Amino acid sequence: MPSILVVDDSNTTRLALKTVLTQAGYTVEEAKDGEEAIQKVMTLPKFNAIITDLNMPKIDGIGFIKEVRVFPEYRFTPILMLTTEGVLAKKEEGKRAGATGWIVKPFTPDQLLAVLKKVQI
Numbered sequence: 001m002p003s004i005l006v007v008d009d010s011n012t013t014r015l016a017l018k019t020v021l022t023q024a025g026y027t028v029e030e031a032k033d034g035e036e037a038i039q040k041v042m043t044l045p046k047f048n049a050i051i052t053d054l055n056m057p058k059i060d061g062i063g064f065i066k067e068v069r070v071f072p073e074y075r076f077t078p079i080l081m082l083t084t085e086g087v088l089a090k091k092e093e094g095k096r097a098g099a100t101g102w103i104v105k106p107f108t109p110d111q112l113l114a115v116l117k118k119v120q121i
């Protein structure tokens with residue numbers, strides 16, 4: 001099954017994502033900030049997709065996306081960012097950093113799975 005790296009400093013959001021994704025059959029790995037996520041990208045088998053929050057301590061979502069895109073094997077990996085409604089500037093910044101798309105918080109399980117389907121994961 002496809003593996004997904006979930007990056008968010010909120011335990012609640014990570015748990016919500018993990019619950020939905022695991023039930024849908026995905027394998028989920030978690031990281032609590034961009035720094036931990038980079039460690040996992042460097043040391044674990046390649047993930048099929050990444051879902052990342054934007055506002056996080058240490059390395060934030062934008063910084064994390066930029067760093068991930070440097071790895072050749074992650075050049076085309078779908079990276080979805082979690083955004084709150086109405087932060088268009090952040091969406092643009094995320095796109096420029098290399099994000100594939102976004103998921104608006106709060107999300108329903110169906111909305112989350114629909115976004116993954118859209119990026120063919």
Ligand SMILES: [Mg+2]
Pocket residue numbers: 008009010053054055056
């Ligand atoms: Mg956050």
